[in-house]
Amino acid sequence: xxxxxxxxxxxxxxxxxxxxxxxxxxxxxxxxxxxxxxxxxxxxxxxxxxxxxxxxxxxxxxxxxxxxxxxxxxxxxxxxxxxxxxxxxxxxxxxxxxxxxxxxxxxxxxxxxxxxxxxxxxxxxxxxxx
Numbered sequence: 001x002x003x004x005x006x007x008x009x010x011x012x013x014x015x016x017x018x019x020x021x022x023x024x025x026x027x028x029x030x031x032x033x034x035x036x037x038x039x040x041x042x043x044x045x046x047x048x049x050x051x052x053x054x055x056x057x058x059x060x061x062x063x064x065x066x067x068x069x070x071x072x073x074x075x076x077x078x079x080x081x082x083x084x085x086x087x088x089x090x091x092x093x094x095x096x097x098x099x100x101x102x103x104x105x106x107x108x109x110x111x112x113x114x115x116x117x118x119x120x121x122x123x124x125x126x127x128x129x130x
Contacts, residue, residue, distance in 0.1 A: 007100055009054050010077040010108065011035040017058075019067040029063040030099070031056055033076065056080070056100045066105070075108035 014032035080102040
């Protein structure tokens with residue numbers, strides 16, 4: 001029986017990408033992506049917003065491109081598969097995290113250099129790029 005593990009997310013970078021190199025010299029970037037959704041409360045008519053955070057992992061040339069051209073607040077669309085990983089935190093407690101292993105991506109919006117960063121916790125700044 002065939003199986004499928006595929007996810008697509010479009011959102012804003014939660015921080016500037018930081019490039020690192022693995023022991024085998026492969027470039028790697030891990031960056032949080034914020035997905036924002038607005039909905040209207042049926043009882044009150046109030047517009048409410050929720051933000052979901054995804055951790056995206058880029059390797060090789062993709063990692064170098066994201067590091068070179070993208071910054072906190074920029075909008076990106078990623079395609080890949082989900083991976084869970086176990087680790088031990090600083091308090092020595094076991095933790096599990098879910099990450100997107102990016103296989104394809106598209107830069108949707110990038111700010112011109114020197115314009116500063118966008119605060120992705122500000123709902124207006126998230127929606128201006130989507």
